[in-house]
Amino acid sequence: MPRKPLLIAHCRQLLTLRGSRPEASGPRRGRALGELGLIRDGAVLIAGGRIEAIGPTRRVERHRLARRAEKVNARDYIVLPGFVDSHSHLIFPASRAGEYEQRIAGVSYEEIARRGGGILSTVRSLRRATGSQLAPQARRWLAQFAAHGTTTLECKSGYGLDLKSEIKILEVIRRLSREGPVELVATFLGAHVVPPEYKRRPDRYVELLIRRMIPTVASRNLAEFCDVFCDRGAFTPAQARLILTSARVCGMDPRLHAEQLARTGGARLAAELHAVSADHLELISRADIKRLAASPTICTLLPGAVFHLGKSTYAPARALIEAGAAVALATDFNPGTSPTVSMPMILSLACTQMRMSPAEAIVAATLNGAHALRRAERLGSLEAGKQADLAAFALCDYREIPYYFGTNLCRWTLKRGRVIYDADGQIPR
Ligand SMILES: [Zn+2]
Numbered sequence: 001m002p003r004k005p006l007l008i009a010h011c012r013q014l015l016t017l018r019g020s021r022p023e024a025s026g027p028r029r030g031r032a033l034g035e036l037g038l039i040r041d042g043a044v045l046i047a048g049g050r051i052e053a054i055g056p057t058r059r060v061e062r063h064r065l066a067r068r069a070e071k072v073n074a075r076d077y078i079v080l081p082g083f084v085d086s087h088s089h090l091i092f093p094a095s096r097a098g099e100y101e102q103r104i105a106g107v108s109y110e111e112i113a114r115r116g117g118g119i120l121s122t123v124r125s126l127r128r129a130t131g132s133q134l135a136p137q138a139r140r141w142l143a144q145f146a147a148h149g150t151t152t153l154e155c156k157s158g159y160g161l162d163l164k165s166e167i168k169i170l171e172v173i174r175r176l177s178r179e180g181p182v183e184l185v186a187t188f189l190g191a192h193v194v195p196p197e198y199k200r201r202p203d204r205y206v207e208l209l210i211r212r213m214i215p216t217v218a219s220r221n222l223a224e225f226c227d228v229f230c231d232r233g234a235f236t237p238a239q240a241r242l243i244l245t246s247a248r249v250c251g252m253d254p255r256l257h258a259e260q261l262a263r264t265g266g267a268r269l270a271a272e273l274h275a276v277s278a279d280h281l282e283l284i285s286r287a288d289i290k291r292l293a294a295s296p297t298i299c300t301l302l303p304g305a306v307f308h309l310g311k312s313t314y315a316p317a318r319a320l321i322e323a324g325a326a327v328a329l330a331t332d333f334n335p336g337t338s339p340t341v342s343m344p345m346i347l348s349l350a351c352t353q354m355r356m357s358p359a360e361a362i363v364a365a366t367l368n369g370a371h372a373l374r375r376a377e378r379l380g381s382l383e384a385g386k387q388a389d390l391a392a393f394a395l396c397d398y399r400e401i402p403y404y405f406g407t408n409l410c411r412w413t414l415k416r417g418r419v420i421y422d423a424d425g426q427i428p429r
Contacts, residue, residue, distance in 0.1 A: 014042025017381035027326035049416035082151025082389035084369030087330035149391030158189030181420035188223035218250035230266035293323035303349035304338035317354035
């Protein structure tokens with residue numbers, strides 16, 4: 001039996017993200033980044049998993065489907081699009097809390113990596129784990145993502161670094177995406193670091209990626225995107241160019257980790273290749289900012305990693321926005337540098353540490369995140385025809401989402417119009 005339509009009415013503030021130029025279809029840049037399309041006492045009418053109508057409650061209530069809809073009174077809630085978190089490393093076997101303690105004691109992230117810790121310690125234990133051992137923990141984290149308002153999550157491989165283990169990760173991602181509750185988007189990150197067995201001949205590993213791993217992953221349709229960690233201690237821009245060019249030939253669009261630990265030229269390469277996104281960017285130069293602003297590449301900022309590493313140099317969000325770059329925000333959820341599922345916490349960091357306005361941070365974490373995953377025609381804003389992915393916070397004002405930090409105030413989350421989290425038991429199932 002088809003489900004009844006659902007009417008979420010009387011939202012205290014409904015953030016539709018409708019911009020002043022609704023015909024514009026690209027990611028939000030400059031002043032448009034802060035356009036929330038806020039409606040007070042707003043309503044969303046949902047049918048068949050999609051938004052049927054949206055606007056002021058008194059208008060939406062007159063819609064022909066509204067009369068037989070199940071109704072939710074959202075008087076005490078701020079309602080916005082579910083977060084689209086466009087950068088995570090969801091599948092890992094265990095935390096690295098021991099290294100966290102070493103870092104606090106003064107050992108650097110790169111020193112830990114040189115001693116065989118860091119990414120490679122996760123690789124060692126992941127290679128030993130089976131898919132059925134990896135899935136339950138990821139499933140628990142996905143429930144937490146949903147509880148913090150996230151409805152779509154990008155997931156990278158990259159802790160396997162051999163064909164069998166990388167495929168194992170990507171198959172877990174595929175399985176969890178089919179299961180729900182959160183929609184997953186897979187990225188192949190075989191070029192995370194050079195695996196120990198290729199330590200002395202990194203170019204042979206690049207060759208393996210290009211000749212064997214990328215074509216196999218692409219032919220099995222296991223990933224939409226290909227990412228490279230282009231940084232000191234990982235891959236050079238020349239290697240990244242080879243890898244991403246061959247990925248593109250195989251049908252996987254490029255993205256890049258760039259300029260996090262050192263400025264090596266990754267941002268410039270991303271702009272040149274028209275990569276879908278360039279992520280991190282803490283150490284970019286003025287020239288990089290110009291290049292990125294003039295490119296279609298989305299600048300995905302990951303302040304959680306800066307915070308967790310105890311560093312103080314955040315990506316220059318203001319300069320990027322003012323230059324006209326398209327900025328997105330993501331958690332970078334991973335066991336080494338950013339163990340958080342909380343987009344609201346990322347918004348707090350974006351506002352207080354990078355001086356983004358609360359409105360800019362919200363658009364960067366929803367609509368621009370959807371652009372960074374090539375899903376903006378379906379996700380990231382609340383418009384008639386789009387998928388009904390919503391998050392609701394028990395607050396009086398949207399600015400309180402970043403303002404209250406360290407506590408989760410998300411109360412319910414809908415994916416395709418269905419409840420995936422409901423702390424108040426308010427939404428009909
Ligand atoms: Zn990352």
